[in-house]
Every structure is written in C-alpha cells, then in structure tokens.
Amino acid sequence: MQASSSAADGHLYEQVMAEMAALIEAGTLRQGDRLPSVRRLSRQRGVSVATVVQAYLGLEDRGLVEARPQSGHYVRARRAPLPPEPRLPRPTTTACKVSVRSVAARVYSASRDPSIVPFGAASPSPELLPTDKLNRILAAIARSAGGAGVAYDPPPGLPALRRQIARRSVDWGCALGPDDIVTTIGAMEALHLCLKAVARRGDTIAIESPTYFGLLQLIESLGIRAVEIPSHPRAGMDLDVLEEALGRHAIKAVLAVPNFSNPLGALMPDEAKERLVAMLARREIPLIEDDIHGDLHFGDVRPRVAKSFDRHGLVMLCSSFSKTLAPGYRVGWVAPGRFRDTVEQLKFAQTVASPTLTQMAVAELLDEGGYDHHLRALRRRLAAQVARVSEAVAEHFPAGTRVARPSGGFVLWVEMPTGVSALDLHDRALDRGISVAPGPLFSAKHRFLHCVRLNCGFPWSDLLDHGVRTLGRLAGEMVGS
Amino acid sequence: MQASSSAADGHLYEQVMAEMAALIEAGTLRQGDRLPSVRRLSRQRGVSVATVVQAYLGLEDRGLVEARPQSGHYVRARRAPLPPEPRLPRPTTTACKVSVRSVAARVYSASRDPSIVPFGAASPSPELLPTDKLNRILAAIARSAGGAGVAYDPPPGLPALRRQIARRSVDWGCALGPDDIVTTIGAMEALHLCLKAVARRGDTIAIESPTYFGLLQLIESLGIRAVEIPSHPRAGMDLDVLEEALGRHAIKAVLAVPNFSNPLGALMPDEAKERLVAMLARREIPLIEDDIHGDLHFGDVRPRVAKSFDRHGLVMLCSSFSKTLAPGYRVGWVAPGRFRDTVEQLKFAQTVASPTLTQMAVAELLDEGGYDHHLRALRRRLAAQVARVSEAVAEHFPAGTRVARPSGGFVLWVEMPTGVSALDLHDRALDRGISVAPGPLFSAKHRFLHCVRLNCGFPWSDLLDHGVRTLGRLAGEMVGS
Numbered sequence: 009m010q011a012s013s014s015a016a017d018g019h020l021y022e023q024v025m026a027e028m029a030a031l032i033e034a035g036t037l038r039q040g041d042r043l044p045s046v047r048r049l050s051r052q053r054g055v056s057v058a059t060v061v062q063a064y065l066g067l068e069d070r071g072l073v074e075a076r077p078q079s080g081h082y083v084r085a086r087r088a089p090l091p092p093e094p095r096l097p098r099p100t101t102t103a104c105k106v107s108v109r110s111v112a113a114r115v116y117s118a119s120r121d122p123s124i125v126p127f128g129a130a131s132p133s134p135e136l137l138p139t140d141k142l143n144r145i146l147a148a149i150a151r152s153a154g155g156a157g158v159a160y161d162p163p164p165g166l167p168a169l170r171r172q173i174a175r176r177s178v179d180w181g182c183a184l185g186p187d188d189i190v191t192t193i194g195a196m197e198a199l200h201l202c203l204k205a206v207a208r209r210g211d212t213i214a215i216e217s218p219t220y221f222g223l224l225q226l227i228e229s230l231g232i233r234a235v236e237i238p239s240h241p242r243a244g245m246d247l248d249v250l251e252e253a254l255g256r257h258a259i260k261a262v263l264a265v266p267n268f269s270n271p272l273g274a275l276m277p278d279e280a281k282e283r284l285v286a287m288l289a290r291r292e293i294p295l296i297e298d299d300i301h302g303d304l305h306f307g308d309v310r311p312r313v314a315k316s317f318d319r320h321g322l323v324m325l326c327s328s329f330s331k332t333l334a335p336g337y338r339v340g341w342v343a344p345g346r347f348r349d350t351v352e353q354l355k356f357a358q359t360v361a362s363p364t365l366t367q368m369a370v371a372e373l374l375d376e377g378g379y380d381h382h383l384r385a386l387r388r389r390l391a392a393q394v395a396r397v398s399e400a401v402a403e404h405f406p407a408g409t410r411v412a413r414p415s416g417g418f419v420l421w422v423e424m425p426t427g428v429s430a431l432d433l434h435d436r437a438l439d440r441g442i443s444v445a446p447g448p449l450f451s452a453k454h455r456f457l458h459c460v461r462l463n464c465g466f467p468w469s470d471l472l473d474h475g476v477r478t479l480g481r482l483a484g485e486m487v488g489s
Numbered sequence: 490m491q492a493s494s495s496a497a498d499g500h501l502y503e504q505v506m507a508e509m510a511a512l513i514e515a516g517t518l519r520q521g522d523r524l525p526s527v528r529r530l531s532r533q534r535g536v537s538v539a540t541v542v543q544a545y546l547g548l549e550d551r552g553l554v555e556a557r558p559q560s561g562h563y564v565r566a567r568r569a570p571l572p573p574e575p576r577l578p579r580p581t582t583t584a585c586k587v588s589v590r591s592v593a594a595r596v597y598s599a600s601r602d603p604s605i606v607p608f609g610a611a612s613p614s615p616e617l618l619p620t621d622k623l624n625r626i627l628a629a630i631a632r633s634a635g636g637a638g639v640a641y642d643p644p645p646g647l648p649a650l651r652r653q654i655a656r657r658s659v660d661w662g663c664a665l666g667p668d669d670i671v672t673t674i675g676a677m678e679a680l681h682l683c684l685k686a687v688a689r690r691g692d693t694i695a696i697e698s699p700t701y702f703g704l705l706q707l708i709e710s711l712g713i714r715a716v717e718i719p720s721h722p723r724a725g726m727d728l729d730v731l732e733e734a735l736g737r738h739a740i741k742a743v744l745a746v747p748n749f750s751n752p753l754g755a756l757m758p759d760e761a762k763e764r765l766v767a768m769l770a771r772r773e774i775p776l777i778e779d780d781i782h783g784d785l786h787f788g789d790v791r792p793r794v795a796k797s798f799d800r801h802g803l804v805m806l807c808s809s810f811s812k813t814l815a816p817g818y819r820v821g822w823v824a825p826g827r828f829r830d831t832v833e834q835l836k837f838a839q840t841v842a843s844p845t846l847t848q849m850a851v852a853e854l855l856d857e858g859g860y861d862h863h864l865r866a867l868r869r870r871l872a873a874q875v876a877r878v879s880e881a882v883a884e885h886f887p888a889g890t891r892v893a894r895p896s897g898g899f900v901l902w903v904e905m906p907t908g909v910s911a912l913d914l915h916d917r918a919l920d921r922g923i924s925v926a927p928g929p930l931f932s933a934k935h936r937f938l939h940c941v942r943l944n945c946g947f948p949w950s951d952l953l954d955h956g957v958r959t960l961g962r963l964a965g966e967m968v969g970s
Contacts, residue, residue, distance in 0.1 A: 110834075112837075113833075113834065113837070116641075116643045116837065117643065119641070119643070120643065129641075131640075131641065133636075134635070134636030134639050134640055135636065137639055139635060139636055139638070139639045140635070142639065143631040143632060143634060143635070143638050143639070143846075144631070144632065146627070146628075146631040146638075146846065147627075147628035147629070147631040147632045148628070150624040150625070150627040150628040150631065151624060151625065151628045153624060154615070154620060154621070154624070155614075155615030155616065155620055156615075157620070157624050157627075157815075157817060158615050158618055158620045158623065158624070158814070158815035158816065158817045158818065159612075159615055159816060159817045160597075160600070160610075160612065160811075160816045160817055161817055162597045162598065162600070162601060193674055193840040193841075193843075193844075194840060194841055194842075196838075196839065196840055196841045197839065197840050200838075200839055200840075204710065208690060208712065209689060209690045209712070222837075222838070222841065225834070225837065225838040226838045226839070228838070229685065229834075229835050229838040229839065231689065231690070333639070334638075334639035335639065335640060335641045335842075336638060336639045336640050336641055336642055336842070336844060336845035336846065337639065337844055337845075337846075338840070338841070338842065338843065338844045352594075353591075353594065353706070353710075354710050356593075356594070356597065356703075356706065357677075357681075357703070357706040357707045357709070357710040358677065358678065358681055358707070358710065358839075359674040359675060359677055359678050359681075359819070359840070360674075360675050360677045360703065360811075360819070361675075361816075361817070361819065362674075362819065363674075363817060363818055363819045363844050363847055364817035364818075365624075365627065365817065365818075365847070366844055366846070366847070
C-alpha cells in the first residue's frame, strides 16, 4: 500500500486508511465484510468523521472497498489475488546503437481511432482533464490578446508561464526562479534540447531499462548510444549497476525518470535520488531528469525531484503539462541548470519559439488556482484505474503472469509467461481492435519479449473489460500453443 | 520595376502600370506632375476605369505616385535616387564549421521591446496580419472542440490543414496531396527535420551567401559544415559556382530560398530553378527548399517553387504561415518527397506532435477563403514599405551605400561603405533604441562586415523615419572617422 509508507509523516486519514488496508490485506476483513461505520470508527480512533470519510474514499479509490448506498462500506470482491511483480532485468554490459521500429508508429496511430481499445499509447482520457475549462480560457485569451497572440514569444518563453512553474517548484523540493526555466514543445523537446546540449552523435549515455520508447526514438535520431541500466520495478534505476557502468564507459549523461518511470511506474526513494545526483556530480556528468509524471503520485506526498539535491547545476529537469492538462497544447519546459544558455540557443535554432497562446492559457489556468484541486481528483481516478486494470489482468491473463505495482502515473507493466510473444500479441490484438504497447519497444536491444505495457488513462468500462478479457485469452492461447 | 518584367503575360493593369512607371523613370513625368485622370486614361487606352484604378493603386504601392484627395494622382517626391545594388559576393572555396554568436539573440530579444525601432528581427507587424480574425476563429474552435482540442494530433499532422496546403500547392506549380505533407512547428522545425533526414554531423551542405542567420544557427547546432555559394542580389544562388562546388566537395544536400531569399530578397528565375533541380537530380543530392516568403511576391505572379520541377522526390519543400498569418501560432509544414517516412518518424521523436488547436484555426481560416484577399493586401503593403525604407536609406545613408532591390518579402539588404562596421553600428544603434541585423550574422565566415539587413515589416511612421535618419548619421560618422 502506498499509504503505509507515508503514514508516519502523512495525514491522519492516511493512517486510518493504512490500518484498514492492512486488515484487508491480512484477511482479517474479507471480501463482502462490512467495515465499521464512519461514526463508530471516528469514536473508536478519536478522529473526526471527515477524516474517516476521507480514509474510506481513499480505500475506494484504491479499489479495496465499495460504498453501498444506505448501507455502508464493504470489502470489494477482488476477483483474483494480484500476481507477483515483474522481475528485475539482468544488467547488460555493452552500449548499443538505439533502433526502434515502426511498431511505435502503429501504437500512436491507433490512439487516433476512438473505436480501438486504448491500452496502447500512454495518454489520459480527455474526460479526466479540465478540457472545457482550459479551452474556455484559451478562447477568452484569443479574443482579447490581439497582436500579442500572434507575435513570436522568443526563448526562454512566456514570463507568466515561467513564473507559475517556478512557483510550483517549491512542491518538488526546489526553489527555481522564472529565469531558470525555458519553455518547450512538450517534455520531448525539452529532453531533445538537453541531449543536444550535453552529448553528440556517437557518444554514450545511460538510460533505464525498460524505458519509454519515445525516448529511445529520440536517442536513435541523434545517433547517440545507450547503456541500459536495469530498473527495479519499485525503486527505479539500479545505482550499483550504474556506478559500475560509469567506470566502464565514457558516459556523457544519464537520462532517468525517477518519479513513476514509464513503463514500470517505479518511484526512486529520496536517498537513492541523492546518491544518484552525488555520484554524477563527482564525475561532472549531467543528469537529464524527466519528471513528467511527478504530479501523479498515488501516495499522499508529492515526491521530490532529483534536481532538489543538485548543488552544481548538473541536473536538467524536464516536464510538461501533457499528462495533467492537455497533450495537444504541447506546453513543456526545462530547467537546464548550468546549461541554460546553450539550451536557450538550441531552442531558438530548432523551433524558434513555442506557440504563444497555448502558453498563455496554461499560465492563466495555473494562476487561477484550481490546478491542485484538479490534480487531487486526477490522482484518485488514475490510482483507481490502475488498480482496476491490475485486477482484471490478474483474473484473465494466463498463470505465470506478473504485474507491476506502479506508485504513480497511469501505465501498467505486465510480464507474461515466456511462451507469449508480445509483438505477436500486439498484432493479434490490433486485428481485434485492441491496442497495446509491446515490451520490445521499451528496450534498445528489444528485450522484454514477453511484456506489454497497458495504458490505464481511461475510466473503466465494458470496452476495457472486453479488452483485457480478449488480451488474456489471446495470451493464454499462445502459452498453450 | 516589377511590373514591366511580368507585363507580357500579366494583366492589363500591369501593362498600364508599367507604361506609367516607365514615364516616371525616364523623367517624362517629374516629381509633382499630375498623372492623367483615371477617366481620361481609361478612354485613351481603351481599358476600363477599374483597370486604371488598379494600376494607379499599384503605382502608389510602389511609392511612385501619391493620391491627393479631390485632386488626382501626382508623381511622388523621391527624395534621392536609389543607390546602386549590392555586389555579388566572391565565391569561397572551402567548407567551414558554422558558428554564429549571441548577436542573433540580442536581435531577437530587441523584437520583444515595443519601444525599440523594429529594423532587426524579420517579422511583419501584427497590424498587417488578420490577427483578430484568426484569434476569433481560434476562440470559436477552442470553445467547441472539447476533447479533440486537448488530444494529441500525431504526425503527419491535422488532415484538414494538410488538405488546405495541398489545395494551395497548385498555385506554386505543384500538385501535392495531403499525404505528401507533414505539419511542423514553423518552417524552422521543417528545415531541421529535412537536414536530419539527409545529413549528419560532419557532413557538408551547400547554402546561399548571404543567408538567414537562423539557418546558420540550425546548421551549427547539428554540427553540419556549410559551403557558402554566392547569391546574386536579383537572381539568387550562383549555379555555376554551385556546380563547381558539387565537383569539389561531398555535398549531402543543398539548402536554398529560391523565392525572395533572406536577406537579399532575390528571386531565382524559373529556368534557374529547373537547372538547379536537374543538376542535383543527376547527382542524387536532395534540395531543401525554403519557400517561406513565396506568397509575398511584389510582382503580379506567384512564383513557382523549385519542387514543381522535381521528378524524383528529391526536393523537400518547407514553409509556414509565420510570415503571412501569425508567427506566434508556429504552424509550418514540409513536403519531404521520398524522405517522407523518415521525416514523419523524426517529427514524432523530436516534438511528438504539433499543437492541435492552432493547426485547426489556420485550416479553418484557409478554408473560409479570405486568405488570398488578405495576401493581396499584405503584398501591396509590404512592397510599399520596402520602397519607403529604400528611399529613406538613399536619402540618409552615406555616399557609397548600396541597396538591394527585393522582389518580394519584407527585408532590405544594405551594403555600406567599407569604413562602416555593421557590428559596431548594431551596438551603437541599439544604445539609441534601434535594432538592426548586422551583416556578419548572415555568413558562417562572418563576411558582410559592412552590410545590414533592415526589417520592413512595419508600416512607415515617424519612429521608422527617425530610425533610418539615426542609422544614416551613425554610419556617416563611421565613414568619416
């Protein structure tokens, strides 16, 4: 449970939630059992009714209990116990040229077709985002902006947006100023600028394994070589293996997603972040940190960024609003540390400027103050959706399947028995109108042959239910064949 | 005069305009002389009143005549004859690494300060653009788009926009289909994608000299080497020199702006375009064609693009709506010929997608049909502005100054006497609140030490008048010192 790890320093309701979750996990409270009434537990524990209500809401979000109208809260039917977690990949000792094929393009083009079950591309459903509010803000700005709306907004980008981002950086353990930030076309341009600032064609960088295929494509397009460092399903990049690799290769940079990596959903503990930053600082190696999922924590506390431990300007922090507000607005940013001037110049050379009006709209929404409220609701929904898909996989996938326990974000990594080819499963599923992201996409060496990543960005529905059942059946047929 | 060169195959009013212009040039009609009344000339020449009105409007636009209310048309006071044109730069025979310094950044940041006289960055005034109309369209779309407005629009980009671009391609001598096109973040991302598709770090490409400093920065950021081919002030890249260079260097691509190059405003004749395309096709060398100013012709006919002569898919045509609709919308595109799949994959790797709503707004404006009307007015305004700045330079700059005769676009290349350092002039002018783009920016070898480029994107005003006077005085002081 997320709750238990943060209960000590978390809120009261988190403690209550952790206690009840432990009772359920231990089997003390079983499927169908009624939980103590809100009023009764409130008296028992000497906490307010509101605290218990929030705790029970949290248990609902995590899929552990369900509320029955006029009756109370009951332990939910968990159709099958969750399978074990995926294994840690073995380290590899060689750098290799990165090459990812056109499967990624098929995953993305499937995401444009609303009739296809959307387990492929990692994208939150627009209905979970403040779509209408943001579009209304943009409309109002466009009507009143006049010439400012059509004029270039040259790098480092819109001051109002950089101010809002800087303001929020306190939550991540940083104290960025507006001038520390350069706005970009989504996080992907931010990562691109960072890579170009610190590495060249033929250079080697270290990355997590498995890692998001978009990053692999970017690295490939730059002709950069990658050493894949195994990533622990819960704790992220294996720093012992990294340290060894730093000794063996001339590594120009490390690219990592410490908070809710993609596809594992791993959360690197703070001590590990600190160790990573120090390890690289000793060698003057830049860390390119992708924090695109950092705001989507299932636990109570917004995790720190590795950059919060940076004393030498060597950490280049990248993020965007694509996962929390609007993928199609393409508003991202980077805090490039000591590489700021280089990044700003490269930004100008590559895309001249980011669109003006979309930056203005995001800045305005952040300024209005509803963003934190939105994030709280979004996190609850995503946690519930990940839990629901996990359960369905447990129920329908063949024996021997393993499932990650993401602690944030909205993707689920599934390791199937060795008989199941993920690439074949992708093809057969797509024939049946279901998109998944097959494991080999997530490795420069095309490892993870038996894994798939499932997008959990959409609310549970009959369509998704049908999708998981079909995937499980197809996988089962491959095991048997 | 533009008119005379296209009169043979142009409209009637062009013929009338050319005749009257010739009378003024020859001194038959002198400063202050009244032109024949519209009705009278109409009877004399046997053409309609509307034709004469249009001819006189054209003469006004070119700064040759002025209308006096209730009185008629008069030959305008031309304060000084235009100085000669700049000279053709000497060919250089070596490739060199491209390096352009931070002066470019100062030129761009000056463009954000409305108190600075805007002769620096090449940007049309928002008041010349359909700013309110476009912003209103965007507002209406944002209000009604719902989830489609916030969702990713993955490469190749918005179908409706690609359809509109394809529809317009007939005007340039092409017959592109929507699937030939990939949308981008402005023309700069288009050029970036093309360069990455066909050249690598350390490779050599051929470019025009002088050439836009943004292109030089882009080439520098990719570690590509450039052979500078001299560009004729009227006819563009010297193809004899290019042909020789192709024999001497392993040139991977040619990057050119055949229609209204920046900074010269040169227009490559159709036969030269055809020769260029054929010359490269024989050697299987791609041509990256930047047509960003193609719609801004001062003459009557929209010039063809070099791609219209492409039989082998080797021409990669890039453009955007940044100069004609909205720089800050960042809507550009590329027709990459045989490199389409590579470009589409690179686009995904670099910026994932272009913003959705701004593409929708531009597509809608193009679909509504007012774009051609807008372009006609914009061209007239820009031609008049270029003429006005040219005259002011003639009047105020020191003897020995040369001025280009751009046939489209909105920048003016000025070659000053050798005593005048353009970089010093830039610094001294900026101290006085005037921005210019100094010549050395426009060459990888920092040639053009005595040249400046003046942006003519803004309507003539006392501020601009003051700006040119001050620049002339500063330059004069340097000649004398």
